[in-house]
Amino acid sequence: MPDIMETIEARDPGEKEFHQAVHEVVESVKPVLDSHPEYRYNKILERLVEPERVIMFRVPWMDDRGEPHINRGFRIEMNSAIGPYKGGLRFHPSVTLSILKFLAFEQVFKNALTSLPLGGGKGGSDFDPKGKSDNEVMRFCQSFMAELYRHIGPDTDVPAGDIGVGAREIGYLFGMYKRLRNEFTGVLTGKSLNWGGSLIRPEATGYGCVYFAAEMLQSRGQSLAGRRCLVSGSGNVAQFTVEKIIALGGTVLTLSDSSGYIFDEEGIDEEKLTFVKTLKNVRRGRIEEYADAYPQAVYTPANPDTANPLWQHKAEVAFPCATQNEIDTDDARHLIAGGVQMVVEGANMPTVPEGITLLVESGLLFAPGKAANAGGVAVSGLEMAQNSMRLRWPMAEVEDRLRMIMKNIHASCLDAAAQYGKPGNYVAGANIAGFIKVVDAMLDQGLV
Ligand code: NDP
Ligand code: 2IT
Numbered sequence: 001m002p003d004i005m006e007t008i009e010a011r012d013p014g015e016k017e018f019h020q021a022v023h024e025v026v027e028s029v030k031p032v033l034d035s036h037p038e039y040r041y042n043k044i045l046e047r048l049v050e051p052e053r054v055i056m057f058r059v060p061w062m063d064d065r066g067e068p069h070i071n072r073g074f075r076i077e078m079n080s081a082i083g084p085y086k087g088g089l090r091f092h093p094s095v096t097l098s099i100l101k102f103l104a105f106e107q108v109f110k111n112a113l114t115s116l117p118l119g120g121g122k123g124g125s126d127f128d129p130k131g132k133s134d135n136e137v138m139r140f141c142q143s144f145m146a147e148l149y150r151h152i153g154p155d156t157d158v159p160a161g162d163i164g165v166g167a168r169e170i171g172y173l174f175g176m177y178k179r180l181r182n183e184f185t186g187v188l189t190g191k192s193l194n195w196g197g198s199l200i201r202p203e204a205t206g207y208g209c210v211y212f213a214a215e216m217l218q219s220r221g222q223s224l225a226g227r228r229c230l231v232s233g234s235g236n237v238a239q240f241t242v243e244k245i246i247a248l249g250g251t252v253l254t255l256s257d258s259s260g261y262i263f264d265e266e267g268i269d270e271e272k273l274t275f276v277k278t279l280k281n282v283r284r285g286r287i288e289e290y291a292d293a294y295p296q297a298v299y300t301p302a303n304p305d306t307a308n309p310l311w312q313h314k315a316e317v318a319f320p321c322a323t324q325n326e327i328d329t330d331d332a333r334h335l336i337a338g339g340v341q342m343v344v345e346g347a348n349m350p351t352v353p354e355g356i357t358l359l360v361e362s363g364l365l366f367a368p369g370k371a372a373n374a375g376g377v378a379v380s381g382l383e384m385a386q387n388s389m390r391l392r393w394p395m396a397e398v399e400d401r402l403r404m405i406m407k408n409i410h411a412s413c414l415d416a417a418a419q420y421g422k423p424g425n426y427v428a429g430a431n432i433a434g435f436i437k438v439v440d441a442m443l444d445q446g447l448v
Helices: 004-011 014-035 039-041 044-048 097-113 132-148 167-181 200-220 236-247 268-280 288-293 330-338 352-359 376-391 396-417 426-444
Strands: 053-062 068-079 083-093 120-127 157-160 228-231 254-257 260-263 298-301 317-318 341-342 366-367
Touching: 004 014, 004 044, 014 039, 014 097, 014 352, 014 426, 039 426, 044 097, 044 426, 053 097, 053 132, 068 083, 068 097, 068 132, 068 157, 083 097, 083 167, 083 376, 097 120, 097 376, 097 396, 097 426, 120 132, 120 366, 132 167, 157 376, 200 236, 200 317, 200 341, 200 366, 200 376, 200 396, 228 236, 236 268, 236 317, 236 330, 260 288, 268 288, 288 298, 330 352, 352 366, 366 426, 376 396, 396 426
Parallel strands: 083 120, 083 157, 228 254, 228 317, 317 341, 341 366
Antiparallel strands: 053 068, 068 120, 254 260, 260 298
16 A cells, blocks of 8 residues: 555645645654554544635736736535634635645644634735735625625534735625625624624734733643743734733744834734734734834845844744745754744644754654644634634633643643653654544545
C-alpha cells in the first residue's frame, strides 16, 4: 500500500502547504496508528486527507469605475464527523486551493480540541480587499455569497472571518445570505453585536492565545508578568494578543504588516494599541505610521531576501500572528539566539517544519496554532450556541468559557503527548488529541 504522503503528492501535485500540514499530523499520529490497527484497517488517514466536498466558483464583480473583475471563490468542506463544517473565509491574493486545504485540514483537529461540536472547513478568495472602496468590497461579498449561499447553512456549514475578512465583510456576506434565503440564522459567526454576534468573538483568538501561553507558563510555576514579547502581524489576532499580554503584565515590543515592522523598546501600551486599532481597522493604513506617531519606535521595511529582523530582538516569548510560514529556519535560529523561551502560534502554521524541529530540539516550549489559536473558533461555537437559543450571554460568561476551553485544550495536549510517549510536546499532543476524537466519530458513523 502506498504511503499516505506519496498518495497525496501524486494526487494533488503542487499543493505544498496542504502536504506540509498533512505531513505534520501523519508524523505525530504514527504511535496512535501502531496501537490502533482498526484505524489503518479502516483507511482513516486516506479518508481524512480527502475533503468531503470542494466547491470552486467564479466571482464576478464590478469596480467603482465600471470595470469588471473575475476572482475565484472556494469552500472546502473538509470533515463533518463531529459537527457542521466550521472555519473562516480568507480574502487575500495568495489564496489557492492548497492554502485553503491546509487551513481546512488543520481546522478539523483544532475544532475537535475545543470540545465543541464543530466539523472543519475553510474558504475564501484570491480577491484583495486592500485599496478597495467599501462599495467594491460590498459588491464582491454579495457576488461571493450569490454562489456560496447554496452550500452553507446554520446546521451545514458556518463560515467566519480570517485574513482579510473582518466585521465589515461578515456584515455584507450576512446581508446577502439573508436576502437570498429570506431567513435570519446563525449562518456566519463574527457578526456584529447588535445583530447576533457574540461578545468576546473579536477578541477571542488573541485572548485565547495569551491564555494558552499563560497556562504553559503556569504549569511551570511562571507567569507572563514582566516578560518581553515579540508579536508579528497587526490584524485581528495580533491586536487582541497584544491587549491581553498588556493586561497580564507583559511588554510587547513589535508589530508588523506585509510592508514592514515596528520595534518600540518602551513597549506598546493601551494608548498605542488604540492607535493601532484605529489605524488598521478604521483608516486601513500601514504599520509604518506607528513610527510617525511614536518617534521612539523604529520602522524597518520588509525585505523578502533576508531573515525577518523582527525575530532577532531579545525577548522571552514570541507570538507569530500574521500568516503561514512566516518563521523560517533562520528566524528560528534567531529566536533561540535571542533568548526566546516560548513560541506560541496565533497564526495558522506560521513556522516551517524544520523551524519547529530546531525550536523544539533547543528545549524551547512550542505551542502549535491548532491548539493556541483555537479560542477564535471556540467562541464562534459559543456564538452558534447563543444564536440557536436566541439569546446572548454576558461578556464575563463568554470570557470565562473561553478561558476554561483554553485551559482544557492545554491539558488535553499534555495528556495525549504523555500517553503516546512525547511528554511536553504540544505539537504531538494537539495532533493526537484532535485526531482521536475525529477518527473515533468517523468510525462510529460508518463508511461515509
Ligand atoms: P487580518 O487580516 O486581521 O490580519 C492579518 C495580518 O497579517 C496583517 O497585519 C497582514 O498584513 C499580515 N499578513 C497577512 N498576510 C501576510 C503575508 N502574506 N505576508 C506578511 N504579512 C501578512 O487577519 P487575522 O489577524 O484574522 O489572521 C492572522 C492569522 O491568524 C492567520 O494565519 C489566520 O489564519 C489566523 N487565525 C485567525 C483567526 C481569527 O479569528 N481571525 C482564528 C485563528 C487563526 P497586511 O495588512 O499588510 O496584509
Ligand atoms: O483559523 C481559524 O480558526 C479562524 N479563522 C476562525 C474560524 C471560525 O469559524 O471562527
